[in-house]
Amino acid sequence: MEVIDPATGRPLPSDAIQRVLFVANSVHVYNIPPMTPGKGHVAASWTADDGKRQIFTARVRVIETAVPTSSSEGSDGEERVKTDIALEDASNGSLFAAAPYTAPAVVEPVSDSSRFFALRVQDEAGRKATLGIGFEERSEAFDFGVSLQEAQKTLGWAAGGGVGGAAGKKPAAVERKDSAEKRDLSLKEGETITINLPGRFGRRKPEPPPKSANDDALSSFSLPPPPPGNSGILPPPPSATSVRAKRLSAQKLGFDDGKFGEFA
Numbered sequence: 001m002e003v004i005d006p007a008t009g010r011p012l013p014s015d016a017i018q019r020v021l022f023v024a025n026s027v028h029v030y031n032i033p034p035m036t037p038g039k040g041h042v043a044a045s046w047t048a049d050d051g052k053r054q055i056f057t058a059r060v061r062v063i064e065t066a067v068p069t070s071s072s073e074g075s076d077g078e079e080r081v082k083t084d085i086a087l088e089d090a091s092n093g094s095l096f097a098a099a100p101y102t103a104p105a106v107v108e109p110v111s112d113s114s115r116f117f118a119l120r121v122q123d124e125a126g127r128k129a130t131l132g133i134g135f136e137e138r139s140e141a142f143d144f145g146v147s148l149q150e151a152q153k154t155l156g157w158a159a160g161g162g163v164g165g166a167a168g169k170k171p172a173a174v175e176r177k178d179s180a181e182k183r184d185l186s187l188k189e190g191e192t193i194t195i196n197l198p199g200r201f202g203r204r205k206p207e208p209p210p211k212s213a214n215d216d217a218l219s220s221f222s223l224p225p226p227p228p229g230n231s232g233i234l235p236p237p238p239s240a241t242s243v244r245a246k247r248l249s250a251q252k253l254g255f256d257d258g259k260f261g262e263f264a
Contacts, residue, residue, distance in 0.1 A: 002014075003016045003017075003018055003065075005065070005084075006061065006063045006065070006084040006086040006095070006098055007084045007086070007098040007100050007122075008098075008124055009095045012065065012067060013067060013068070015068050016065060016066065016067045016068070017065070017066045018063055018064065018065050018066075019063070019064045019065075019066075020061055020062070020063055020064075021062040021063070021064055021083075021147040021150055021151060022060070022061065022062040022143055022144055022146075022147035023059065023060070023061045023062075024059065024060045024135060024140045024143075024144065025059050025090050026057055026059075026090070026136060027057070027058050027059070027060045027087075027133050027134065027135055027136075027140075028054050028056075028057055028133065028134040028136075029054065029055055029056040029057065029058050029087060029096070029097075029131055029132070029133055030046040030047075030053045030054050030055065030131065030132035030133070030134065031053050031055050031131065031132075032045075032046050032053065032118065032130060032131065032132040033045060035118070035130075039111055040108070040110065040111040041108060041109075041110040041111065041116075041118045041132070042110060042111055042112050043110040043112055043113045043115075043116035043132070043134065044112055044113075046116070046132045046134070047134075053132075056087070056096060057090070058087040058088060058089065058090065058096050058133075059087075059088045059089070059090040059093075060085065060086070060087060060088075060133065060144070061085075061086045061088065062083065062084075062085055062086075062101075062144070062147045062148065062151065063083065063084050063085075063086060064081065064082075064083050064151060064154060065081070065082050065083075065084070066079045066080070066081045067079060067080050067081075067082075068080075081154060081155065082100065082101075082155075083100075083101040083151040083154070083155060084098055084099065084100050084101060085098065085099040085101055085106070085107070085119065086098050086099075087099075087119075087121070087131075087133075097121040097123075097129075097131065098121060098122065098123075099119050099120055099121045099122065100122055101148070101151055101155075104148075104152065104157070105120070106119070106120045107119055107120075107148060110132075113134075114138060114141055114142075115134055115135045115136075115137075115138055115141045116132060116133070116134045116135075116141075117132070117133050117134075117141075117144075118130055118131075118132055119131050119132070119133050
């Protein structure tokens with residue numbers, strides 16, 4: 001089966017491989033005005049005036065093509081991968097316009113709808129124009145966006161969007177993996193690793209027991225300090241002789257200790 005280049009309509013080498021990522025049979029094509037600064041493309045202006053800006057109803061296909069490179073272009077075994085968005089006549093399959101997907105900016109969403117896109121088409125001479133396309137079903141527009149995301153992964157574009165000239169190179173994720181594998185992160189002989197764990201991973205300090213009302217009463221009680229000049233040792237009790245002498249001295253002075261006990 002002959003393989004046709006979707007961007008030019010010309011035959012490709014017999015060993016070229018194509019894969020259709022998306023197809024929609026009825027998509028409206030518009031001749032759109034220039035983009036409004038600060039607002040982007042607005043689909044409401046395309047469909048105004050009873051759809052006078054609509055110029056065609058096309059079949060849209062997103063096609064991925066892998067072409068093996070010849071020995072004159074590079075080493076054998078490699079291939080060049082590209083993606084094209086083709087607007088075709090649904091009745092006979094003839095090419096109406098093609099948009100080589102060389103950068104994410106080739107397809108731009110509009111600011112007021114999820115079913116419309118601005119598409120930058122290009123002819124064989126390199127002349128470019130921007131057309132508007134509108135899907136009848138929201139699900140078709142969603143699938144169209146998913147197919148473009150898949151194409152970006154195959155083309156190896158970075159998250160910010162790369163240039164289509166990088167087609168055929170390894171994806172960015174593969175390049176990062178290869179770079180990581182080249183780095184030798186193994187420990188050499190005699191090398192060690194010290195890990196300092198933060199304090200929150202250590203043992204927790206025991207919490208103090210809850211206080212009670214008796215604890216507060218005890219904490220407010222205190223003994224008076226010892227008198228000055230005293231080392232804190234209590235004096236010895238008086239001897240029986242000194243007690244008897246004090247009692248006789250008190251009786252001579254007229255005091256009676258029989259009722260009130262010993263006077264000291």
